[in-house]
Structure formats: structure tokens, C-alpha cells
Amino acid sequence: MTSPLTGRAFAAIFAAPIAIVAPAVAQTGDIAAVQSHLRSVESMTANFTQTDRSGKTLTGKLTLKKPGKIRFQYEKGVPILIVGDGKALNFIDYSVKQLSRWPIGNSPLGVLIDPRRDIRQYAKVIPSANPDVLSVEAYDPKKPEFGRITMIFARNAGAPAGLMLQGWVALDAQNNRTTIRLSNQRFNAPISDGAFRFNDPRRSGRPG
Known part of the structure; x- marks a missing residue:
């Protein structure tokens, strides 16, 4: 079985501070489209x-609800759970009964789960060779130890505001x-x- 997500990897993906980067004028339309998508998804x-980095994979189900709620439920047999509770x-690592917490406001995932965010204040569009793809990067050049995260969207007329979140890539300082x-x-279902x-996990060994 592949190894579960470690606390350090979790921090690299979800707990790096948002970059404060003003986009170029030429990016205004794409930034507005991404902002519209984010505000359309409840x-x-x-x-x-x-x-x-070694090519090992884990699978699972993502559940998101605004404001502030997100859940990464890993495949059966992986004793790891990640939950944003608002x-x-x-x-949560049930194998060692450990719970770690990060403020949602310090996480790039705030882009997805905080409808009040204006992405023009902390992100920029990265040029793509494929016109049907938008890549949005959050990175603080003054604090490279926090790494960077890039969210990837595909243009899709059937998705909210014409964009579909395809995933993201995180790169740490190493x-x-x-x-x-x-x-x-699937979007906007109850x-x-x-x-x-x-x-x-400090009170129960049963995954939630």
C-alpha cells in the first residue's frame, strides 16, 4: 500500500500562506473569470x-461547502483524514492518534472555501501553452520556505462561470x-x- 500523507506534506500543500501578488493588466479577464467561478461554487x-514526488498515489473523495468547510476522505486502509470545519x-492521523490544526486563513485552500476572498489580492495567472487551461499560482517571494501552490482550471462551458477546477500542484522549499x-x-448540490x-483521535481510534 502507498504511504499516507505526512503532516509535513499536508503543511506544504494546504498551510502555505497566500501570496500577495498583483496581476498584470493583461491577466485581468482571466482573473475575473476565475473569481466568478469561485463565487459561483457553493x-x-x-x-x-x-x-x-516518488510517484506514489492515494485516492479518495473531496467534499466542499462554503464557507470554510472541506473534507479529504482517503481510500480505505489509509488512517489519514483532512477536514476544514469552518x-x-x-x-488527523488515527494510526498515532494525532490531531494538528492550521488556520483556514493561512491556507491557499481559502481560495476555494472563503467566498469573501478577492483573488486579485494574492494570486496571479501563469501563462499556459493551452488556451483552454488557466493556472493560478499563490506564492510569496519574500518567504520561499513556504513553497508555492498552483491551481489548474479548464475552460468548460458546462461548469460554473465556464471553468472547471482540475486540481493543483504544490512545491515545497526543497x-x-x-x-x-x-x-x-459535481457542483452546488446540497x-x-x-x-x-x-x-x-485523542479520544477515539475510530476514523470519522
Whole structure:
């Protein structure tokens, strides 16, 4: 079985501060399109595949609900759970009964789960050879130790605001790359708040 996501890898993907980068004038239309997509999505479910630098993969299901809620449920047999409960991102390792928390406001995932965010304040569009692809990067050049994360969208007339989130790529300060790919995305269906509850591993060994 492939190795589960480590706490360090979790921090590299989800806990790097948002970059404050003003986009170029030529990017204004694409930035506006991405902003429109993000504001159009109230909820989302998708299957995900996570690939680390050695090529090992894990799969699972992503569930998102604004504001502030997101859940990464890994495949059976992986004792890891990641949940944003509206206040913090929780990284749970049931194998060692450990819980770590990061403020949602310090995470690039805030782009996806905070409808108040204006992406023009902390992200920029990266040029792509494929006109049907938009890549949005969050990176703080003054703090390279936090690494960078790039979200990837595809133009799709059937998706909210004509864009489909395909996944993201995280690169830490040691150039360790982790890729998340999404499939079977579904938008704006009702999702119960109960989907973002979990068992505290310090009190229970049962995955939530």
C-alpha cells in the first residue's frame, strides 16, 4: 500500500500562506473569470488522486461547502483524514492518534472555501501553452520556505462561470512536488454540515 500523507506534506500543500501578488493588466479577464467561478461554487464533490514526488498515489473523495468547510476522505486502509470545519484545517492521523490544526486563513485552500476572498489580492495567472487551461499560482517571494501552490482550471462551458477546477500542484522549499488531480466534479448540490464532522483521535481510534 502507498504511504499516507505526512503532516509535513499536508503543511506544504494546504498551510502555505497566500501570496500577495498583483496581476498584470493583461491577466485581468482571466482573473475575473476565475473569481466568478469561485463565487459561483457553493459546494462541490469530486474524486481525487494524490501523487507524491516518488510517484506514489492515494485516492479518495473531496467534499466542499462554503464557507470554510472541506473534507479529504482517503481510500480505505489509509488512517489519514483532512477536514476544514469552518474554523481550521484539521489533519488527523488515527494510526498515532494525532490531531494538528492550521488556520483556514493561512491556507491557499481559502481560495476555494472563503467566498469573501478577492483573488486579485494574492494570486496571479501563469501563462499556459493551452488556451483552454488557466493556472493560478499563490506564492510569496519574500518567504520561499513556504513553497508555492498552483491551481489548474479548464475552460468548460458546462461548469460554473465556464471553468472547471482540475486540481493543483504544490512545491515545497526543497522542490518536493505533490499533485492533486480531480475527476467527477459535481457542483452546488446540497451537502449536510455533518459531512465535516470527525472523531477526535485523542479520544477515539475510530476514523470519522
